[in-house]
Amino acid sequence: MEQNWTSGSVFKSIVRFSLPYLASYFLQTLYGMADLFIVGQFGTVADTTAVSIGSQAMHMLTVMIVGLAMGATVMISRQTGARNSAGAAKAAGNAVSIFMLMSAVLTAVLLLLAGQIVRALATPGEAAAGTVRYLTVCFMGIPFITAYNVISSIFRGLGDTKSPMYFVAVACVLNIALDYLFIGLLGLGPLGAALGTTLSQTVSVAVSLAVILRRKDGIRLKKSDFVLEKATAADILKVGVPVAVQDGFIQVAFIVITVFANRRGLDDSAAVGIVEKCIGVLFLVPSSMLSAVSALCAQNLGAGKQERARRTLLYAAAVSAVYGAAVSVIVFFAAQQVVSVFTRNSRVVLLGGQYLRGYIWDCIFAGVHFCFSGYFCACQKSYLSFMHNALSIVLVRIPCSYIAARLFADTLFPMGLAAPLGSLLSVAVCLSAFAVLRKKGAC
Numbered sequence: 001m002e003q004n005w006t007s008g009s010v011f012k013s014i015v016r017f018s019l020p021y022l023a024s025y026f027l028q029t030l031y032g033m034a035d036l037f038i039v040g041q042f043g044t045v046a047d048t049t050a051v052s053i054g055s056q057a058m059h060m061l062t063v064m065i066v067g068l069a070m071g072a073t074v075m076i077s078r079q080t081g082a083r084n085s086a087g088a089a090k091a092a093g094n095a096v097s098i099f100m101l102m103s104a105v106l107t108a109v110l111l112l113l114a115g116q117i118v119r120a121l122a123t124p125g126e127a128a129a130g131t132v133r134y135l136t137v138c139f140m141g142i143p144f145i146t147a148y149n150v151i152s153s154i155f156r157g158l159g160d161t162k163s164p165m166y167f168v169a170v171a172c173v174l175n176i177a178l179d180y181l182f183i184g185l186l187g188l189g190p191l192g193a194a195l196g197t198t199l200s201q202t203v204s205v206a207v208s209l210a211v212i213l214r215r216k217d218g219i220r221l222k223k224s225d226f227v228l229e230k231a232t233a234a235d236i237l238k239v240g241v242p243v244a245v246q247d248g249f250i251q252v253a254f255i256v257i258t259v260f261a262n263r264r265g266l267d268d269s270a271a272v273g274i275v276e277k278c279i280g281v282l283f284l285v286p287s288s289m290l291s292a293v294s295a296l297c298a299q300n301l302g303a304g305k306q307e308r309a310r311r312t313l314l315y316a317a318a319v320s321a322v323y324g325a326a327v328s329v330i331v332f333f334a335a336q337q338v339v340s341v342f343t344r345n346s347r348v349v350l351l352g353g354q355y356l357r358g359y360i361w362d363c364i365f366a367g368v369h370f371c372f373s374g375y376f377c378a379c380q381k382s383y384l385s386f387m388h389n390a391l392s393i394v395l396v397r398i399p400c401s402y403i404a405a406r407l408f409a410d411t412l413f414p415m416g417l418a419a420p421l422g423s424l425l426s427v428a429v430c431l432s433a434f435a436v437l438r439k440k441g442a443c
Contacts (some may be wrong), residue, residue, distance in 0.1 A: 011315050028168050033281065042183050049127040049130075052269070053131050057117060069153035096150055096226060099146050102146065103147070144204075182196055239377055282363055286370045289317075293378065328363050331360045339356060354413040375443075392425045
């Protein structure tokens with residue numbers, strides 16, 4: 001299970017580490033998109049809107065959990081790089097305890113607030129009831145979502161990206177099958193989508209636990225490792241909390257933009273929801289680079305190899321930028337065809353194509369600042385990642401989206417452009433911060 005990435009070709013290390021990660025992200029995104037695709041084939045526009053809004057709220061929660069789990073991945077990676085198995089075990093055990101306590105509180109609070117959340121999102125009246133049903137069932141599955149992510153963070157911290165890929169593959173296949181059963185055959189609409197997602201995630205967690213119990217390699221966890229230790233828990237939270245807050249802030253921005261679209265009508269709301277799902281797929285490579293940079297750089301920094309960590313960052317940023325440029329050009333000319341995969345409504349296809357043509361250029365710039373965010377996390381300076389994203393959202397993305405929504409009533413293209421403009425500011429801040437850190441020898 002444990003793998004060392006502190007020697008050999010930097011480029012090959014990135015590719016070997018990130019490919020299983022990329023596959024995991026693809027499968028995780030696929031089973032999220034399956035809900036929207038299948039409900040679009042068998043349901044109404046209101047059903048599609050309910051699933052798109054509800055899944056966006058769940059995505060916000062999930063990315064915050066993943067962001068917090070970044071603290072565990074980084075701390076385990078640094079201990080692995082330093083050849084400290086006891087320290088890695090302590091970090092893993094403390095992470096499990098932190099996440100399980102958190103999931104219990106989240107589940108109780110969110111179930112009580114489901115109705116208020118739907119109203120806060122300015123959900124169109126036709127889709128409100130379906131959105132409440134979708135979120136209620138998904139909130140019940142929070143302990144399993146949390147368990148999957150903490151288990152995956154432990155494996156990735158140890159340098160193993162293949163096992164989480166297998167776990168999410170199980171969830172993906174099962175979710176698609178259950179979606180066709182609950183939505184297609186039984187006609188349960190948004191409720192069926194939520195049931196498929198929650199049940200598939202539960203089975204995935206059961207499989208991952210079975211694998212852990214049967215393996216004889218890797219770290220050995222003792223009961224004492226699960227007892228919260230102030231220093232260890234603080235190190236995990238020091239990295240994870242800023243990332244979680246940052247990711248939550250980003251999702252709040254997405255939700256605010258969704259609210260702008262919701263107020264324009266049902267078709268605009270559905271179009272924006274579909275494009276957000278498409279962007280999730282197109283951003284798979286940048287997202288996998290972020291995760292690869294954070295884990296690989298953390299191992300190398302733990303081993304005292306700062307220059308190798310910096311080269312890992314630069315290679316990954318170059319790969320992300322080249323990928324982003326190629327995808328942006330292709331999707332710009334095929335935007336409506338991409339959106340039409342998820343809906344038969346011609347008006348939604350038109351609006352979605354407009355929004356996607358503006359948004360897609362963010363794939364270039366976001367890929368670069370994603371890599372820097374991973375590097376800052378590995379350096380235990382994740383507050384820098386929060387800072388550049390916060391500036392981007394507050395100064396550019398939300399204001400530009402609001403202005404575009406008010407001034408351009410007949411097109412979503414200008415709203416889409418707010419994303420790449422915000423990422424341009426993030427790239428500038430990241431480059432400046434990196435230069436300062438390098439000059440000071442801080443990382």
